[in-house]
Amino acid sequence: MTLGIGLVGAGNMAATHATGWEEAGDRVTHVLGTGSRRAADLASNLDADVATSYGELLAAVDVVDICSPTDTHLDYIRQAAAVGVPIVCEKPLGRTPAEAWEAVAVCETAQVPLLIAHVVRFFPDYAGARQRVLAGDIGQVAVMRLDRSTHFPMREGLWFSDHARSGGVVLDLMIHDIDYARWVAGEVTRVYARQAQAAGSGGHALATLRHAGGALTHIQASWDFPRGSFRTSLEIAGADGLLTIHASEPFASIDSSDVEESEIPQPPTTLAESPYVTQMRHFSAVLHGTAEPIVSASDGAAAVAICDAVARSIETGAAIELEVAG
Numbered sequence: 001m002t003l004g005i006g007l008v009g010a011g012n013m014a015a016t017h018a019t020g021w022e023e024a025g026d027r028v029t030h031v032l033g034t035g036s037r038r039a040a041d042l043a044s045n046l047d048a049d050v051a052t053s054y055g056e057l058l059a060a061v062d063v064v065d066i067c068s069p070t071d072t073h074l075d076y077i078r079q080a081a082a083v084g085v086p087i088v089c090e091k092p093l094g095r096t097p098a099e100a101w102e103a104v105a106v107c108e109t110a111q112v113p114l115l116i117a118h119v120v121r122f123f124p125d126y127a128g129a130r131q132r133v134l135a136g137d138i139g140q141v142a143v144m145r146l147d148r149s150t151h152f153p154m155r156e157g158l159w160f161s162d163h164a165r166s167g168g169v170v171l172d173l174m175i176h177d178i179d180y181a182r183w184v185a186g187e188v189t190r191v192y193a194r195q196a197q198a199a200g201s202g203g204h205a206l207a208t209l210r211h212a213g214g215a216l217t218h219i220q221a222s223w224d225f226p227r228g229s230f231r232t233s234l235e236i237a238g239a240d241g242l243l244t245i246h247a248s249e250p251f252a253s254i255d256s257s258d259v260e261e262s263e264i265p266q267p268p269t270t271l272a273e274s275p276y277v278t279q280m281r282h283f284s285a286v287l288h289g290t291a292e293p294i295v296s297a298s299d300g301a302a303a304v305a306i307c308d309a310v311a312r313s314i315e316t317g318a319a320i321e322l323e324v325a326g
Contacts, residue, residue: 003287004029006057007048008076009067010039013090017065017117018046020280023273028065030057058085063287066090070172071165074099081110088115088283092175093300095167097308100301107297115283115293116300120176121183122275122282125245129236130184138238141185141215145235146177149222152202161202169195169203170314171307174221178310179295179303181209181217184236187324188212188306193313207310212324 003026007014010031018028031043033050043050051057054076058064064080065088066073074094080087087107093116094100107114120126133141150173153160160166170193182188193207202223209217225231234245285291309320 001288002026003062003284004060006030006032006051006061006064007042007067008032008054008057008064009090010034010036010042011067014065014067015042015045016276017067017088017090017280018042020274020277021065021284022046023277024281024284026063026280026284030060032057054079058083061085063088069159069165070167071095074103077103077114078106081106081112081114084110084112086113086115086287088117088280089300090117091119091179091300092167092171092304092307093297094304095165095171097301097305100304104297104301113287114297114300115286116295116297117279117283118176118179118295118300118303119275119279120180121294122279124275125247126180126234129234129243129245130180132243133184133236133238137241138236138243139240141213141236141238143235143237144181144185144215144217145219145233146181146217147220147231147233148173148177149220149225149232150230151225151227152223167307167311169221169223170205170207170310171304173223174205174207174219174310175303175307177219177221178207178209178306179299180234181211181219182302182306183299185211185215185217186213187302188309188322189324190319190321191306191309191313192319193310195314205310205314207313209306 005021005026005028007028021028028046028048030049030051031039032054033039033052040050058080063086066076067090070092073089077087093103166172188209189212190210191207195203195205197203204222204224207219232247236243286293309322313320
């Protein structure tokens with residue numbers, strides 16, 4: 001059965017998700033109109049209808065895909081859960097841990113699927129590195145180093161630059177590697193972090209996570225790199241070996257004039273299938289009942305909670321302890 005998808009949001013990520021759904025064999029049938037030209041243009045490109053209200057969209061679709069600003073996620077999730085519509089939500093799940101955990105609880109109570117788009121889990125190199133760790137190829141993990149550095153989002157910066165709405169570089173960018181670190185090395189019990197942010201800067205944050213099993217993860221996330229660039233790297237050191245991944249757009253080849261003002265930076269890839277497509281293909285399989293989720297709603301909430309601890313460490317200058325359930 002082809003799923004009818006309703007998109008909330010009309011920016012870069014909404015368009016990216018739409019491509020993924022269509023590659024998976026499903027179809028975006030409705031885009032929530034906000035009075036902006038962008039929603040109408042996206043709907044036209046997708047041959048979809050513009051819904052004039054969220055209620056109208058929910059009544060017309062099989063799944064809602066939320067790609068709106070972070071601080072709006074919980075309200076959209078509440079309304080979808082109330083009428084039993086399955087939900088895909090772009091990360092982060094919520095602006096605060098309380099919002100994220102409420103989203104989990106609301107969907108559990110309503111018995112509505114809630115799938116969180118933590119796309120790094122769908123990059124083959126990153127997923128493959130985790131598989132090698134689980135297979136014991138490098139022994140017990142001791143230290144991980146993760147880097148995600150790019151330019152500040154452009155046109156969408158109207159809300160990305162509002163820390164109260166987006167959570168800044170930690171909640172919007174570092175969260176990718178925080179989720180990955182927890183996926184590989186287990187629960188996080190303590191964080192210590194620092195951030196440098198000059199006037200007009202997107203921010204450059206460094207965090208150290210201590211995991212329950214004793215491993216340490218060092219993460220760098222930056223929105224202060226040259227426009228048009230994206231650098232990611234991964235190192236996992238264990239008792240018996242070292243895994244490394246490096247992917248970047250070389251600075252010397254950047255032509256800033258070719259970068260669209262509306263662009264939200266995405267990691268470079270030469271894969272035959274974009275991990276964003278792989279992610280939506282997986283979500284489609286989950287919703288069709290043929291796969292189990294690679295990332296759970298609770299994983300999404302846990303990542304927000306760790307980001308909140310990182311933000312509190314930056315604010316206070318102190319290490320923050322986290323409670324681990326169970």
